[in-house]
Amino acid sequence: MSININELTNSRDTVNRWMERFGVRFGVYKHGVFNEQLFPFDSVPRIIKHSDWEYLESGLKQRVTALNMFLWDIYHDKNIIKDGVVPEEFVYSSKGYMPECEGISPQGKIYSHISGIDLVEGKDDKWYVLEDNLRIPSGASYPMIARNVSRKVSPSTFASNAIADNRDYANLLRDMMDDMNDNRGIAVIYTPGRYNSAFFEHSYLAEKTGATLAYPGDLFVENDVVYYAGMFHEKTRVGCIYRRISDEYMDPMVFESSSLLGIPNIMQAYKAGNVALINGIGNGVADDKGIYYFVPKMVKYYLGEESILQNAPTYLPYFKEDYDYVIANIDKLVIKDVSEAGGYGVVFGSELSPEKLEELKQLVIKEPRRWIAQEVVEFKDLEIIEGEELVWRKADLRAFVVSSSKDVRVWRSGLTRFSRNPDSYVVNSSQGGGFKDTWVALED
Amino acid sequence: MVKSFIISASKANQLYWLGRYQERVYMTLHQFRKCYDQMIDGKPEDYQAFWDKLDVANCYSSNEDFTLGMLYDENNPSSILSALNRAMDNAILLREDIFTETLSYIELSISLMKKCKLENKVDITLLQYITDWSLAFWGSAEQRIYNSRILAIMMIGRHVEYLDMMMRYNYDFKRISLGYKMLKKYLKELPASVDSNIASQLDALLTEEAFDLSNDEYKQKLIKYINQMMRI
Numbered sequence: 001m002s003i004n005i006n007e008l009t010n011s012r013d014t015v016n017r018w019m020e021r022f023g024v025r026f027g028v029y030k031h032g033v034f035n036e037q038l039f040p041f042d043s044v045p046r047i048i049k050h051s052d053w054e055y056l057e058s059g060l061k062q063r064v065t066a067l068n069m070f071l072w073d074i075y076h077d078k079n080i081i082k083d084g085v086v087p088e089e090f091v092y093s094s095k096g097y098m099p100e101c102e103g104i105s106p107q108g109k110i111y112s113h114i115s116g117i118d119l120v121e122g123k124d125d126k127w128y129v130l131e132d133n134l135r136i137p138s139g140a141s142y143p144m145i146a147r148n149v150s151r152k153v154s155p156s157t158f159a160s161n162a163i164a165d166n167r168d169y170a171n172l173l174r175d176m177m178d179d180m181n182d183n184r185g186i187a188v189i190y191t192p193g194r195y196n197s198a199f200f201e202h203s204y205l206a207e208k209t210g211a212t213l214a215y216p217g218d219l220f221v222e223n224d225v226v227y228y229a230g231m232f233h234e235k236t237r238v239g240c241i242y243r244r245i246s247d248e249y250m251d252p253m254v255f256e257s258s259s260l261l262g263i264p265n266i267m268q269a270y271k272a273g274n275v276a277l278i279n280g281i282g283n284g285v286a287d288d289k290g291i292y293y294f295v296p297k298m299v300k301y302y303l304g305e306e307s308i309l310q311n312a313p314t315y316l317p318y319f320k321e322d323y324d325y326v327i328a329n330i331d332k333l334v335i336k337d338v339s340e341a342g343g344y345g346v347v348f349g350s351e352l353s354p355e356k357l358e359e360l361k362q363l364v365i366k367e368p369r370r371w372i373a374q375e376v377v378e379f380k381d382l383e384i385i386e387g388e389e390l391v392w393r394k395a396d397l398r399a400f401v402v403s404s405s406k407d408v409r410v411w412r413s414g415l416t417r418f419s420r421n422p423d424s425y426v427v428n429s430s431q432g433g434g435f436k437d438t439w440v441a442l443e444d
Numbered sequence: 445m446v447k448s449f450i451i452s453a454s455k456a457n458q459l460y461w462l463g464r465y466q467e468r469v470y471m472t473l474h475q476f477r478k479c480y481d482q483m484i485d486g487k488p489e490d491y492q493a494f495w496d497k498l499d500v501a502n503c504y505s506s507n508e509d510f511t512l513g514m515l516y517d518e519n520n521p522s523s524i525l526s527a528l529n530r531a532m533d534n535a536i537l538l539r540e541d542i543f544t545e546t547l548s549y550i551e552l553s554i555s556l557m558k559k560c561k562l563e564n565k566v567d568i569t570l571l572q573y574i575t576d577w578s579l580a581f582w583g584s585a586e587q588r589i590y591n592s593r594i595l596a597i598m599m600i601g602r603h604v605e606y607l608d609m610m611m612r613y614n615y616d617f618k619r620i621s622l623g624y625k626m627l628k629k630y631l632k633e634l635p636a637s638v639d640s641n642i643a644s645q646l647d648a649l650l651t652e653e654a655f656d657l658s659n660d661e662y663k664q665k666l667i668k669y670i671n672q673m674m675r676i
Contacts, residue, residue: 020555021548023536174445186448194536206540212448213540218455230450231676232636 001047001441002160009385011154012043018149024142027197034195040434041146042384043154046397046416047163050441056119056127056399057410059308062299064115064401065408067134067286069302071111074285075101085301086294089318093369094291095339096135096284098247100254104271104281108405111280113176114242115401116415119309123378128312130377130396132292134283136244139415140400141201143437144169144208147413150437162442166413170208172402177211177240179404180276184239186228187211190219192245192261202244211242221265224272240276241266247281289338289372290316313375317368326373330361333373334425346426348376379425382436384418394419396427397438414438449591453676455541456597456637458534460676462542463601465531469553470578471609472524473571476514480568483507497612498522515571516561524574525557542598543588549581596633600674603627607670611663617655624650631674642673 016038025036048056073080074091081088091097116137118130147166151158177187189211191202206213212228219238220227227235243250249259251267269275285291293314296307315322315333326333330349337345349357364371381392395418400411416436417427427433451459479494491510495502500522504510517523521530532550539547553574560570582602589595607623624646631638646669648654649662657663 021551022544023539023547023551178445181445187445188448199536203536203539204544207543210445210447211540213537214452215454215537218452228448228450229452231453231456234450236448236450 001439003044003047004157005044005390007154007157008043009388009390011150011157012041012385014153015043015146015149016041018153019146022145022149023200024145025200027195027199029197039142040420041142042418042434042436043150044383044385044390045437045439046382046395047439047441050444052127053412053440055308057412059127060117060399060401060410061408062303062305062308063117063129063132063295064112064403066299066302067115067132067295068109068111068403070298071134071280071283071286072109073302075104075282080298080301083301085297086291087318089369090288090290090294091285094285094288096247096282096286096288098282098285100267101280101282105273106270106280107180107182107273107276110180110403110405111283112286113180113278113280113403114173115403116398117401118396118398120312120377120379120396123380125380126310128377129292129295129309130312131289132287132295133398134287135246135279137398137400138198138201138244139398139417139435140169140411141204141208142435143413143415145204146435146437161439164412164440164442166411166438166440169400169411169413170205172409172411173205173242174209174211176402176404177209177242177276177278179406180278181239182276184274185226185237186239188214188219188228188238188241190214190241190243190245190263192216192249196244198244205242214238214241216261216263219263219266221263221269224265224269224274226263226266226269226275238275240278242278247284250277250281289336290318290369293372312377315373317364317371317373322373323364323368326364326371327361330364330373331357332376334376335360335364336372336374338370338372348425350376376425382416382418384434384436391422393422394425394427395436412440449593451591451593451597455538457676458537459541459594459597460601460674462531462534462538463598463603464605465527465534466550466578466581467602467605468527468609469524469531470575471606472514472522472527473575473578475609475613476524477568477571480511483511497614499612511566512564515566516557524571525554525561528554528557528574541589541591541594542585546581546584546588549577549584553577593633596630597676599630600627600634600637603630604670604674608667611657611667611670614657617652620655621650621652637675639673639675642669645669646673 019041020038026039027034027036080086112134116133119127120130121127144167181187189202189206191213193215203213218228220229226238228238229235245261248255249261252259252262253264254267270277293316299305299307315326317323317326333349335347379394382395383390384393395416398415402409416438417433419427420432420434479491483490488507491507504513513520514523516525518526520526532554535547535550556573603623603626610620610623649666
């Protein structure tokens with residue numbers, strides 16, 4: 001790889017101006033007020049060596065395949081519980097478990113069509129999975145559009161480096177949606193609307209895939225079939241919905257009855273197999289922070305293979321041995337509330353005062369199932385441009401895996417998010433982080 | 445991938461209003477430039493003639509106050525920045541239909557106007573960018589939008605606004621009847637959306653013999669009908 005850092009540094013502002021021109025933003029609610037802001041782009045890419053990518057790709061395919069098998073099992077035979085691999089408390093007490101999904105059989109047994117797996121590269125050169133996101137993972141559109149702009153701004157950088165083109169993400173989605181749609185009707189991306197934090201992505205992916213962007217009120221169910229309503233009371237059948245609305249708001253007849261965002265009776269259409277929901281409902285049981293601990297065991301159980309990807313060393317206070325360790329070492333561990341997401345509910349014991357640490361300890365003692373604890377993984381820092389100089393910051397990688405009934409494909413790129421603050425491990429955009437493009441080398 | 449050629453009611457509404465607001469930006473700028481030129485060596489209250497035609501209460505005290513307000517006052521629904529913001533409110537929901545490149549011309553315009561607002565700057569030459577981007581917006585829309593009904597709804601909004609503004613500013617019959625012809629061309633794409641009763645009344649009013657914008661009753665009737673003709 002030959003990277004001209006000066007050229008990339010010089011191009012950063014130009015790329016960000018183009019991103020502004022294209023409206024590349026995300027929304028944040030602060031004190032109940034919605035604000036849109038630009039997602040700061042850093043033009044020095046994360047580069048993944050070809051051999052590393054081959055390893056990651058096979059590991060990600062394996063992991064997501066096992067997670068989809070787990071979801072099928074949980075909503076059907078529950079063999080993994082019966083065989084004592086995953087304790088039933090972790091399944092049934094999970095907020096993501098939806099009893100309403102029992103017995104529903106999505107096409108191709110696929111629940112998580114789009115999986116966002118968060119990884120970090122440790123200082124020991126090993127990759128660790130930090131989190132699985134199987135509900136509505138977001139973020140792929142940012143590196144997609146950033147690459148498109150960067151190629152215009154700095155063509156020589158791309159002429160002199162053999163890297164995978166990541167602008168095919170829309171094709172991956174389109175192929176998967178076509179497979180799930182099965183010629184039943186139109187394909188729709190269903191958004192809660194402009195005031196959703198990821199609205200840019202919803203609209204951009206609709207544009208790039210050719211799907212129809214539908215808003216609450218545009219879709220309705222009649223005789224267990226979903227339709228898109230036209231301005232003259234005409235209707236057209238909907239075959240698949242890439243929904244960007246949380247499970248609990250999807251159907252007010254089944255879940256949250258006050259939801260104005262949902263589609264009444266969509267669950268009936270889903271159950272009848274008349275519409276594909278991407279991702280499926282009830283996936284939260286598999287990306288629960290408590291279930292995360294069991295994913296390598298799932299791989300072994302369903303596929304008979306050792307897990308290729310490693311979890312960060314994790315402890316479940318639910319188990320006596322882990323409980324004792326967590327209580328004794330709480331000041332050194334990262335404690336995560338399993339019910340929180342988006343970087344919230346993550347506490348570093350080392351950053352707490354003795355009083356706060358004691359408070360946290362008491363919470364763990366009171367509700368051990370609510371918490372997981374992890375060793376602090378020393379991430380490899382990445383270079384980012386701060387002003388005119390290069391500085392090192394923590395960064396993670398969200399890899400996207402697209403599953404259909406035909407195959408499982410890993411997008412040859414990903415969203416690299418970095419922390420703007422030195423020493424902070426929290427990289428979420430909602431917490432002020434920025435992003436980088438992720439280059440996958442075509443050869444070592 | 446199968447895409448719907450059906451247009452939802454909310455989308456139709458957004459397309460129509462996007463067309464209207466985008467044209468309002470263009471036409472307001474056009475009128476504003478004329479007024480600005482007049483104010484250079486005119487009387488301190490020259491802006492009032494411009495303002496009165498919009499049928500809204502006067503909230504300005506001088507030419508300077510008016511100039512800043514017409515450009516940047518986001519609480520003044522007639523200002524250029526307000527019209528751009530409202531165009532964006534609709535356009536942002538329509539990215540998949542109008543495409544990112546088309547949307548980008550509104551982004552560019554808002555970004556420039558906000559920058560000038562921050563600097564409290566009145567540079568009439570910079571406004572040419574807004575006009576250029578407005579025309580580029582329409583060029584991009586016509587080039588890229590392949591669903592003829594989607595384009596037609598935007599164009600209907602555009603021509604309704606164009607006619608409304610021309611009537612307010614007393615354009616001549618030739619200009620207004622040409623604009624009306626264009627509007628009717630696009631209305632043919634969506635006959636079910638046209639109020640045929642209002643359309644026939646407009647046809648009767650918009651003849652060379654009947655045309656008289658100095659007659660206030662006639663003028664108000666025209667403006668009312670042109671705004672009510674399309675049922676969205």
